[in-house]
Amino acid sequence: MIGDYIIINLFFFVGKLYFFEFNDRDYAQDFKAHFILLNISWLVITIITKPYKSLTINESSLHFNALTKSFILLIITSLVYLNLIFSVEIDYRNMIVYFLLVGFFMTLTRFLLFLFRKKIRFKLGQKSLYFNTVLVGENSLATSLLSNQNLRRLMGIRGSYTQDTTETKNKYLGGIDQLFDDLENTKISSIIFCDDNIDVELYKKIVDVAEHKMIRIYMVPGFKYVNLGPYYLDVIHEVPFLKLLREPLSNPKKQILKRSFDVGFSLFVMIFLLSWLIPVIALIIKLESNTSVFFLQKRSGLNNETFNCIKFRSMAVNKNADLETASKNDPRVTKFGAFMRKTSIDELPQFINVFLGEMSIVGPRPHMVSQTEMYSKITKKYMTRHIVKPGITGWAQVMGSRGEIFSHQDMERRIEKDIWYIQNWSFFLDIKIIFLTLYNILKGDEQAY
Incomplete structure (x- = not known):
């Protein structure tokens, strides 16, 4: 999109390929309006x-079809408003x-983009870690997913594990024992359950291991164990x-929204708050304890x-x-440190972590590695908090x-x-x-020590 706007304006503005004959009196007004x-x-x-939008579709012809329609409509629109809005003579040669130049370069950038995308996909496809989604069991959908090369590549499906030891022709990875071994030793990001014949206890065992490894769990529609807990419909590549x-x-759009807010908010805090607060806090800490x-x-x-x-x-x-x-009346906490912890001032440098992309402004609080x-x-679903x-x-x-x-119950509630x-x-x-956090700071939090 950015490339198209650059091309549209580059030849019009820098190339001076204006669509009209102009004189010095009319030029400024007509040029700005036309631009x-x-x-x-x-x-x-x-x-x-x-x-x-059609750039996300693997079939490039759909994209070029939409581009051609857009380009023709732009030509028609330009002719219409030049004749109806501007009282100028049209320079058809320039037009x-x-x-021709805009159409050529728009098409050229698409070809280069699709060639680059194909090259990157091919390179990624050579790395086994790219195919990090696996199937458990076989049914008609599993066979369809594995036999459709484009869909398999887009979803990153490595292959399937089955309960019986009979090797299948569709990207067979091994039995269930091999699955547990691979869960420990290889990179798997998603598991799709396809087989209704799997035992419920085995299903629960796989789910428990997968959740501990922060692996996403999917099931085909109609899977018989969906009644064991809540589930949600998700559409992946249709x-x-x-x-x-x-x-x-x-959702990538929601990720961009959250990250944009994090960057903007953290940048604001660093410029207008931390820039003068750090020297003040540093001076007090040095005077009190002469530590870092x-x-x-x-x-x-x-x-x-x-x-x-x-x-x-x-x-x-x-x-x-x-x-x-830290515990209540912890002897390790300094006098000024107690004030900072009570008011949460000690947490403010974490906006630097947010700006660097290591944290978000809002999310599960990071625990010590030892915790x-x-x-x-010992805590069920504990590792799930690390997927954000x-x-x-x-x-x-x-x-x-x-x-x-x-x-242990306190941790479970958290x-x-x-x-x-x-x-x-x-x-x-x-x-x-964020507002509730500010409210708790202002009113005072008994658990902040």
Whole structure:
């Protein structure tokens, strides 16, 4: 889309291929109006013909069909408004040259784009990790998915595992024992259940292992175990599936919206708040304890990858910093540190983590690596919280599950709230959580220490 607008305006403005004869008196007014109408016309036309939407379709002829319609409509529209709106003589020579050049370069950029896309897909297709979706069992849909090369490539389907040991002709990967081995040793991002003959206990065992590994679970419509829990309809490349966990943030447009907000908000905080607050906090910390201003701690992030979570130092240097969370009246907390923790000022440097893409403003709070290692073994669905970026604040925090963990039940309640957030995410929910966070800070939170 950006390329098309560059091409449309480049030849008109830089190439001076104007569609009219002009004199010095009329030039400025007619040129500006024509320039605006040309761009608005292309915008309206492409909204109707949708040439950019069809870029996601593998069949390139559909895209060129939409582009041809758009281009013809642009020529007709230009002729109409030049004759009806402008009282000028049309320079048909310039007009013909302009549209020939624009049409040629629009087509050329498409060919280059499709060739590049084909090359990238081929390269990715050579890497086994690219095909990270697997099927469990066989039925008519599984056979269709595996035999359709385009669909198989688009969905990244590696092959299928079956309960019996009889090797099938359609990308057979092994039996169920091989599946469990591959879940531990190879990269699998999604599992699609296709076989109704699978035993319920085996199904539950696969699901438990998959959830621990942050693997998405899908089922074909009509799968007999869908009544064991909630499920949600998901359409992938026009093929309907039932999904065990609803994920609004799996939508690329929603990911862009959330990331754009994160970048804009964090940039604002860094420029207008942290730029002067860091020197002030640094001076106070140095005067009080003469230690480092920032405390970097390894935390579990997206897909359980560790990152350095940045905080203002609120505790004296101690060997248990990465093993023990803060408790009430913790002797490790400094006087100024207690104030920062009470007001959540110590968390503000995490906007740098947000800007770097390691965190989001709103999401499940990142836990220490030691906590992740411990609770992932004893808390069901614990690892599910890592399928989204961790946040500075989150639904669990504003709903009373902040601070020290006293029992296993406390962690379970926090995980329930984190998963609820993942399943019910919306932009306005993030805004609500931000306002609730500010409200809790202003009124004072008994669990902030």
